[in-house]
Amino acid sequence: MGAFRDRVAAEDATCVERLRAAGLIPVAVLNMHEGALGVTSDNPAFRTTRNPWAPERIPGGSSGGSAAAVASGMLPIALGTDDLGSVRLPSALCGVVGFKPAHGEIPTDGVVPLSSSLDHVGIHARSVRDVASVLPILRGEPERPTPSHRRPLLAQWQLKASRTIDAPVAEALRESMASVERATAPVDWSDIDLAALRRAGLLLCERDAARHFETALRERPEGFSAEFRQLVAWGAAQGPARVRAATDRLVRARQTLCEALRDRLLLGATTPHLAPRHDAPIPTSLADFTVPPAIAGVPAISFPAQRKHHGLPIGLQVTGAHSSHVLAAAARLCPEIAPVAEPSADSASPRQRSEVRGTR
Numbered sequence: 001m002g003a004f005r006d007r008v009a010a011e012d013a014t015c016v017e018r019l020r021a022a023g024l025i026p027v028a029v030l031n032m033h034e035g036a037l038g039v040t041s042d043n044p045a046f047r048t049t050r051n052p053w054a055p056e057r058i059p060g061g062s063s064g065g066s067a068a069a070v071a072s073g074m075l076p077i078a079l080g081t082d083d084l085g086s087v088r089l090p091s092a093l094c095g096v097v098g099f100k101p102a103h104g105e106i107p108t109d110g111v112v113p114l115s116s117s118l119d120h121v122g123i124h125a126r127s128v129r130d131v132a133s134v135l136p137i138l139r140g141e142p143e144r145p146t147p148s149h150r151r152p153l154l155a156q157w158q159l160k161a162s163r164t165i166d167a168p169v170a171e172a173l174r175e176s177m178a179s180v181e182r183a184t185a186p187v188d189w190s191d192i193d194l195a196a197l198r199r200a201g202l203l204l205c206e207r208d209a210a211r212h213f214e215t216a217l218r219e220r221p222e223g224f225s226a227e228f229r230q231l232v233a234w235g236a237a238q239g240p241a242r243v244r245a246a247t248d249r250l251v252r253a254r255q256t257l258c259e260a261l262r263d264r265l266l267l268g269a270t271t272p273h274l275a276p277r278h279d280a281p282i283p284t285s286l287a288d289f290t291v292p293p294a295i296a297g298v299p300a301i302s303f304p305a306q307r308k309h310h311g312l313p314i315g316l317q318v319t320g321a322h323s324s325h326v327l328a329a330a331a332r333l334c335p336e337i338a339p340v341a342e343p344s345a346d347s348a349s350p351r352q353r354s355e356v357r358g359t360r
Helices: 014-021 064-071 088-094 128-139 167-178 194-212 214-219 226-237 240-260 291-296 323-333 350-354
Strands: 077-081 097-100 121-125 153-159 187-189 264-269 300-304 315-319
Touching: 014 128, 064 077, 064 088, 064 121, 077 128, 088 097, 088 121, 088 300, 088 315, 097 128, 097 323, 121 128, 128 300, 128 323, 153 167, 167 264, 167 315, 194 214, 194 226, 194 240, 194 291, 240 291, 264 323, 291 315, 300 323, 315 323
Parallel strands: 153 187, 153 264
Antiparallel strands: 077 121, 097 121, 097 300, 264 315, 300 315
């Protein structure tokens, strides 16, 4: 956001400090959606971030610059934050791996907050193996932990989107589920209102953002877009009864999901849609599938499906109670390294092609 354009951090966040101590070198500050409140990563204070596979389409958000940088081969890994899907969603649309750990598994100390109850630091990479290698460092562990011998069975997570799931996404999920050697009965969430769950999570994010940015919004309102000011003003205006109702909805969904994860892992699509075009309406249901693991605070990983649709990546998501189980299942389903993006020559104008990375 423009209000903090010239701010330089006095010290590293804990997650960056741990990576640096392990010998990794931070090399870039990457673009993102303003205030981490959106899915396009079209930041009015900086530049539009474009999807490396199709520059006329969005990369997802809010950590769109991180996913785009990894997908285009600029970086082997990148960090992002995930409150309602902001790591997994752009990873899915950009064709890389995106991991959200359990809440608190990676410290958020020093990370600009959005909502303390939902903030997660996540990882973008081109393979599940890279995520598994970096995670112990970010946890502060001396070495990679020994994985559990127990392997929970996978179950298909049947989710109801507020709009129809794109046919290529549904087909990719069917193919991946068919490749599973042993599976248990599907987990049916088709009667849960995912749109209402998403709106409840957004209410808390917008209310918390209003509190965090209160001083800056008052002293430097011109440093924020009109859209961002409107979002946080709405959050700040919600009364206790509405906040309590939203919180209760999230608590009930968290309990239901954690119960489902006691003895199994869930496999589903990361998002019901392919990457939308920049000039087209953004489906409100784009992040519906990433919200439940976020509000439950459980590990979830998005990985690229083997099939694409006209060059557009499709992301699938594994959710579980323990990161080691989630990573092991994802590694079995996606053992390959995601390819570096190669957009078709006629997919964008020369100017768009020069802006594919969209980073600063």
